[in-house]
Each structure stands twice: as C-alpha cells, then as structure tokens.
Amino acid sequence: MTLQNIKELAQALKAEFNSPSCNLDKCGQLLLKLKIALMEISFLTHDAKHASTEELLLARDVLEIGAQWSIRTKDIDSFERYIAQLQSYYNDYSHLPPSSQKYSLIGLNLVCLLSQNRISDFHTALEKIEPEQLHNNPSIQYAIKLEQSLMEGSYNRVWSSRQVVPAAEYLFFIDILMGTIRNEIASCSEKAYTSLPLKDAGTLLFFTDMGDILNFAKERNWKVNPAEQKAYFHSSADEKVTIPAEQIIKQALFYARDMDRIV
C-alpha cells in the first residue's frame, strides 16, 4: 500500500469518526486496516531519521483517533495500548509539530490511571509533563485536582468535578471512579460512625433512590434497622488483638543467629 492510499484511508477514518452519526464498528475496521498499512511504512521505528515527518504525523493522527475510539467503545485495554504507542511519538520525536490532542489525551490517561487506583503509575506519568503545562493546561489541572481531592478525602469535590469535565470522554472514567469512591466512602463510614440514618447515608454516598441505598447496604453487609431507618456498622471493639506468634519466633531465631555471629 502506498502512502497515498494510507492517507486516503486516514481521511476516511477522520471523516467517519468526526461525523455526528459515527459508526464505531466501521471506524474499528478502518483502524485495523490502517494499523496494518502503517506497519509497512515507518510505524514505531526506533530510528526516527529514516521516517519522514509526514509519515510520522500520519501515524500519530491515526493513533490519536484510535485512543478516542477506544474510549467510545469503552475498551480500556485498547486505550492503554494506544496511549503507550503514542508516548513514543510525543516524547522521542521532539521535532514533530506538537499535537493539539496531546494534553487532552494525556489528561485522559491520567484520569484512567486514577480510576483504576494506579496511583504510582499516575505520579510517574505526571513527572513527564512539562511544568508550564502542569500549571496551565486545563486537562492536566483537572486530573491533578482530582487526585488531590481523592487523597484528602474531599469526595464532595470529586463528585462536583463531574460537572466540569474538560471533554465528554472523561465522563467514562469518572463514572468508573464514582464506583471506587462509593466503596471508599463506605469503608470510611464503617470506621467513623457507629450508626447512620439511611437517608444521610444516601446523601453521603450520592444516592438519591432509597432502593439503591438498601442494595448497597446489603452488599456491604450493613445491619439495617427498618424501624429506626438506620444502618449499624460493626464496632471495631470486638476485634481481638492476636499475638503474632510465628513472626516473633522468626525474629527471635534471627536475633539468635546474628548474635551468635558476633560472639
């Protein structure tokens, strides 16, 4: 396949993807064809000198659409693959003109990592971003604020951040994140309260429907008292302190061995 053919294919993909009545299956097929075609030219070579800027840009555009396409089809694994491939285009080919999509996609990736609770990967990815973008880019700032609120426990802010997403694609991850947060809040509540009125539990957990609350309470094994409309949590007092016998034996043997070496 010649470069011209690939270009036409890419154009077709772009048109299809950006049209309001976008057919995701068709995009998927186009992407597949394009990826095979790109392999034949200079796709992901480690030697940038031989690849022309045009080819590289083409490959980058296709990958960017691929990443967005993965989110629309709700395929996280595929999204991560595209992002991993894009990294080399963003970092290693510094002579390419910067992509308008770059930070939006990086931000998406950050939120994606957060939604899977991969905090350490999140921070590693964060280090790669230039300081000025770190401060000024709305997508990046959004991800950073989100992480801060999560770490602090300001879940309210996470919830309200749903309204101010930089792009529609973020909602997909935020919704996953909400599930994680509910479980976080629930586990915090179990420790912090002895009992909680069901209605208040609903507000804390961002539920509006009583049925949802009851289901959730069941899932988490809360004792619900229907008369009082209250949920009771296990108190931590019945947890007994156990003596870690095996560990102590191991330590004692370790001391004995090392002391013996000294004497």
Next chain:
Amino acid sequence: MAEAPRRSARLSKGAAEEEKAPKPAAPETQDIDMEAAPPVIDEAARAKELEALAVADIKQHFVLLAKSVATHETRFTARVIRSLVSVRRRLTAPILASVVRAYYTKENDVTERLYKYIGQKASNAMDLDDAPVQPKTELPEIEVYIHLLVMVWLLDQNRLNEGIDLSGATVQMVQELNRRSLDQIAAKVYFYYARFYELTDRLAEIRGTLLSAQRTATLRRDDDTQSTLINLLLRNYFHYNLYEQADKLVSKTTFPENASNNQLARFMYYLGRIKAIQLEYTESHQNLLQAVRKAPQNTVTAGFQQEANKLLIIVQLLMGDIPERSLFRQPVLRKALTPYLQITQAVRVGDLTKFQEALTQHSATFHKDKNYTLILRLRHNVIKTGIRMISLSYSRISLRDVCIKLHLDSEEDAEYIVAKAIRDGVIDATIDHEKGFMRSKENVDIYSTNEPQQAFHQRIAFCLKLHNDSVKAMRFPSKAVDRSTVEEAEAVRDQERQLVQEIQEEGDSDMEGDGGPL
C-alpha cells in the same frame, strides 16, 4: 559536620563562595599544596617550580600505572585515579604539553591531535629531567590516562565541543582495547564523556552508546565501569524525566557490590528518587539515608548533599515524620534548605494557608529541584496533621469548627476528610452525624499492642545489619605481610597513611555536577 582542618585552611579563599557554587571546576584559582609550596622567592620561579612538580607528579603516576599493569594489582591505578582531583587543579597547557612529550617518544597522529587540543607544543626550553628514568614502555593505560587529563582540562576551560570530540575518540579507543587493567580509567573516561554531552544538552544522543557499553561492562564483570555507567544512564533518564525507563533499568540490572562509595551514594540517591515518585516512601527513605551517609562529608560535595537532603526531607514529611531541626542548621545545607524549612514548618503545625504561601513563594526553586510534584502531594499531609492536632486538643468538636480551622470548603468536605482520617488510622475518633461533631476516643495504651515489639525489632535489625556491614567492609592484611620484614611493614603502613589521606580528598570529581538540578 566535621571538616578536616587542613582542608578548611586550603579553602580559606572563600568557603562561602564554595558553598554557593560547589563545582570544583574553578580553573583560575591555582590551589597550592601547603607542603609543596616553597617560601616565596619569585613569582615566576615559583610558578615554574610548581609546573615542574606537577609534571613530576604525573610522571610518578605513569610509574604507578605501569606497576599496576605489571603486578595485576588494581590498587595502584586506584591511587592514580584518586589523585586526579589534586592533579586537576594544577593542570595547565604547558604542563599537559610536556606530559605528552614525556610519554610519546616520537611524534605521530596521536600527539598531533593532543597538541591541537592543548594548543601548544612543549617548548624545548622547559627544564625537564628528560633522562628516561623508567623504560619507555608503550602502555595503553598511560595513553588513556593522558587523554583523560586533556579531557578534564578541556572541561575546565569550558571547551565543550572539542571535549566531545576527544572524549568520543577516547571512548572508542577504550572499547577497542579491552584490557582489564584499564577498567578504572575507562570508568572515568565514560564519566567525562557523559559530562560533556550533558553540558551541551545532548544527552539523548549518547544513550545508545552508554547502554551497549554497560552491557559489555556487565559481561566482563567490570565493576567500576558498570557502576559508573548505570549512574550515568539513570542521570540521563532523569534529565528527561523518564522515570519509567529508569525504573526498568534498575529492575533489569544489578548494581555491583564492590562499587566505590561515591557511585553507591549516587545510585542510592537515584533509587530513592524513583521510589519516592512511585509512592514507596519507606524504601525511598532508606535509600536516601544511605546516600546521605555514604556521601563524603566535605564542602566539595555540598551539591550532592543538598540535593539528597532536600529529597530526604520531603520523603520524611510524606511518611508523616518531621525532620530534625538540626538538619536545617548545618552550614553546608542551611541556605539551600530554607524553602524546605518553610514547607516543613507548615506541615508540622498543619497550617494549610502557610503551606500554600510557601509553595507559591518558592515555586520556581521547587521546579528547579524537580521536587514540585512531590511537594504537591504534601498538601494532604498538612491536612492530616491539622486533624491530628485538633483531635489531640479537643475531646469533642463540631465539624463546622474543623472546617473553619482547616480552611476547608464545606462542612460536608470536613466530614469526609475526618472520616477518611479515622479509617487511615491518623486519629482515633468517631463522628456523630446527626449532631455534627467529632468525638476523640480515649488514648489507648500503646504497650498493650504490638507496636513496641515492632519498634524494637526495627532497631535490633538495624544494629545487626550495621555490624554485618562493618565486618564485610573491613580490610585484612594479606598473609605475606605477616611474615615480612620490618621495612616492608613500614612501607605498607606508609601506603595506608597515604590511602587515608587520599580518601579524605577523594570524591569531588565523582560528585561533579550534582550542584545543579538533576
């Protein structure tokens, strides 16, 4: 910080200046060895004498190198490498020219090239004791050493592009030679090779070369080159913030155990940084502590000490500990750590506004140190401390007051945050949702838990490890010495003395470039 008095006397020119610019480069200030300086007679004669002395010293090094090759003993080469620091301060063009002339019996391509870099030939008028004391053997070790000297000199003269050419050629030479006796010098050559590229901001170009050299060095069990190269590669990745790749490199390589202390200190620092970014603070803390302890404690390595301590402070804070106040008072560190002191104070009292102030005020410094994102994480610790302080002071407090005290957005936020603090074990309390207050529980007796046992274990394990490490680090005299005559014993003792002295001076060339941001 204990500082050898002799050393401080030498540095009396301006300890304050040294503190600010820890680079040992200082090309103009011709430092003079106290013992070597004759009484002042005449400036010109003195300069000449010094020159002759330097040349003689370097020639002495040639002898040592030859001896090292002949006896297969790396100790002599190690001595030459150690004294590179003192030689470096005295290097001038005429000295280099006469050194080249002293080694190469006849002129050829190599001498031509070296003379070109030096910019002059040895003048015949120079008074040299040209009588060939030692047989003129052509040793590649000596040749590489001369190249190394010229490289160092070019670096001090800031002639970076020429340095790149020469270092490139020397690296090629080293790779072609493949001699075990060359390892230690080769490590140095790679170091300056990378340094030249770093100063011209072209580090990405040499990654391939370094990686393949690292592979070769590993296969040949060449510890010196291996440790230097791993550190160079890590530094290279860090320069471009490629922590993921750096982490992969660390996980795929093993750092040689007998690497020199300086290299180990650096490696520990890099490792600490990677771990800090990956939120493994306990491990990071251990690594950084080792880095700080292993680094030579003198003013020359101030740059490294500052960088390592900065990171150590942040990691300690992130772990919930407060660094000791005395750390910030050390003369070498005081000035560089001021912004970090402010952050520490904010975290200690749990004052969010103070923290934010310090953060904005020193934002540029933190960015320069590449610690900004790490410090951002501390925000959450500030809140935690704040909550802990409140919980300690009040047995019952309304969530509204918590919200005001901690400058939070809303009462709901305060409730979530307090709930999370309770779950994470920061405080021991309960929340009464209906009445909207937080009640602290009575203090539990810590001695009824496993806590003390764990604390004791940690300390015992540390002591035992210290003992084992010191046993490993000891040097034992070889059996031959036991039976040797008194004179030989005397010679050995003399060597030891020299070794101790050199170790004291060692290190600044290794630590070069740590003053700047990594």
